[in-house]
Amino acid sequence: MKLRDTLCIGMSLAPTWLRDEGWRRPDSGIEGLFSAEFALDIARRAEAAHLDFAFRPDTHSLPVPVMETSFGFASLDSVLMMAALVEGTSRIGLVPTISTTFGHPYLTARQLMSLHWMSQGRAGCNIVTALQGQQNFGLTEMPSSAERYARAGEFVAAMQALWQSFPAEALRIDRATGQFADTALIRPADHHGAAFDIEGPLNIPAFPGPHIPMMQAGASAGGVALAGQMADMVFAQTLTLQDALAARQALSRAAKTAGRASRDVRLLPGLSLYLADSRAEARDLFEANHARVDRPARLARLREATGLDLAAWPEDRPVRSADLPAVPPPSRFPSYGALLRALIAQEDLTVNGLLARPELLASVHWQIIGTVEDAARTISHWFEAGAIDGFVAVPGGAPRSMHLTLEQLVPRLAEAGLFRKRYTTSTLAEHLAEG
Numbered sequence: 017m018k019l020r021d022t023l024c025i026g027m028s029l030a031p032t033w034l035r036d037e038g039w040r041r042p043d044s045g046i047e048g049l050f051s052a053e054f055a056l057d058i059a060r061r062a063e064a065a066h067l068d069f070a071f072r073p074d075t076h077s078l079p080v081p082v083m084e085t086s087f088g089f090a091s092l093d094s095v096l097m098m099a100a101l102v103e104g105t106s107r108i109g110l111v112p113t114i115s116t117t118f119g120h121p122y123l124t125a126r127q128l129m130s131l132h133w134m135s136q137g138r139a140g141c142n143i144v145t146a147l148q149g150q151q152n153f154g155l156t157e158m159p160s161s162a163e164r165y166a167r168a169g170e171f172v173a174a175m176q177a178l179w180q181s182f183p184a185e186a187l188r189i190d191r192a193t194g195q196f197a198d199t200a201l202i203r204p205a206d207h208h209g210a211a212f213d214i215e216g217p218l219n220i221p222a223f224p225g226p227h228i229p230m231m232q233a234g235a236s237a238g239g240v241a242l243a244g245q246m247a248d249m250v251f252a253q254t255l256t257l258q259d260a261l262a263a264r265q266a267l268s269r270a271a272k273t274a275g276r277a278s279r280d281v282r283l284l285p286g287l288s289l290y291l292a293d294s295r296a297e298a299r300d301l302f303e304a305n306h307a308r309v310d311r312p313a314r315l316a317r318l319r320e321a322t323g324l325d326l327a328a329w330p331e332d333r334p335v336r337s338a339d340l341p342a343v344p345p346p347s348r349f350p351s352y353g354a355l356l357r358a359l360i361a362q363e364d365l366t367v368n369g370l371l372a373r374p375e376l377l378a379s380v381h382w383q384i385i386g387t388v389e390d391a392a393r394t395i396s397h398w399f400e401a402g403a404i405d406g407f408v409a410v411p412g413g414a415p416r417s418m419h420l421t422l423e424q425l426v427p428r429l430a431e432a433g434l435f436r437k438r439y440t441t442s443t444l445a446e447h448l449a450e451g
């Protein structure tokens with residue numbers, strides 16, 4: 017059963033619609049990728065659709081080989097990007113990504129509270145523990161998942177303590193008496209933990225309005241437990257409805273364990289949308305965008321995800337469940353393997369048929385390839401089933417797919433009563449509370 021009446025929708029500012037071959041299109045605007053205007057254009061479009069927030073995933077390393085063919089992890093710093101959107105937007109939430117493994121709570125608490133003041137209550141924060149980048153921060157290897165999540169929990173607690181150390185009420189600004197701040201209310205943060213020793217107080221007062229909503233991205237038990245304690249939103253990877261239902265249930269359990277209500281933590285999977293006027297066009301767009309993923313690369317993907325090596329098989333030989341290894345290979349993303357195994361079990365596919373399936377080229381996210389109507393129907397189905405509380409749009413293929421998402425799909429969801437038709441509030445926490 018769904019936990020809320022309306023969807024919460026965020027827009028990724030990572031230009032996923034320019035990934036793979038998308039940037040090579042004449043209308044891609046790729047030359048502007050590292051400009052503020054590029055992000056502002058998307059954020060304005062997202063605000064015109066009344067979205068809850070604009071969001072930027074972010075990393076602190078550059079895997080170089082992928083740069084040969086696309087922009088990979090090269091991007092503007094996400095906090096600075098959000099600051100650049102403050103002036104050109106007025107309602108939409110602004111959610112940068114912070115690595116708790118590489119960052120420091122004092123600097124982050126200050127940056128986020130600055131963004132919150134500058135945007136008058138629109139800041140949010142996506143917490144990640146990161147998967148790579150240790151070489152840039154004096155570490156020989158990535159800390160274990162348990163270590164990263166212990167530090168993440170402490171990081172968030174330290175930020176909260178810092179935000180409370182200089183409360184909004186301490187600001188007096190009383191011209192008559194000459195009192196600028198009531199210093200009795202400004203206290204040390206006094207955070208002393210395993211990872212951080214921070215005295216405080218923070219050198220910026222808290223914004224006198226709703227809090228800075230937190231998002232979390234990371235799906236292991238440690239990640240889900242942390243989300244249950246502190247997250248207003250979870251950015252998730254759920255490839256199937258079953259994945260999403262399971263993730264939603266795990267999140268509800270984690271929230272309850274932490275003494276919170278299930279609905280306090282919204283599950284927002286990434287949603288990859290290849291949209292066009294017809295299903296055939298959408299499919300063509302998807303295929304064109306993966307034109308350089310050749311047969312050997314497709315075979316390798318299948319092998320890595322399922323353990324099934326079809327390289328020597330005749331093209332028209334049927335592929336059946338019985339051909340799959342009994343034990344799937346170890347994988348960082350097991351649900352992708354499960355998706356492919358289910359596909360093989362459910363459909364009568366030959367080797368060539370399987371290699372041509374979009375699922376084989378799947379993004380790491382829930383994926384819809386079709387018309388605006390198809391997307392609206394599927395989203396509504398997942399929402400009514402209680403599997404999701406909303407989604408983060410990561411459109412694919414071409415700028416038009418992004419435009420259709422914001423200019424047609426979201427209004428259609430609003431028409432169906434599943435999303436707001438206009439903003440009635442102007443801070444991120446209030447937008448979230450509306451649902």
Ligand SMILES: Cc1cc2nc3c(=O)[nH]c(=O)nc-3n(C[C@H](O)[C@H](O)[C@H](O)COP(=O)(O)O)c2cc1C
Pocket residue numbers: 072073074075076113115143144145146147148161233234235236237238239240251252253286
């Ligand atoms: C949906 C999703 C989005 C993520 N986005 C980022 C990101 O923007 N930057 C980053 O450094 N790590 C990102 N991560 C990686 C997580 O921070 C985390 O390190 C990783 O998922 C391993 O933790 P886990 O085992 O709890 O999933 C993301 C993970 C997920 C599931």
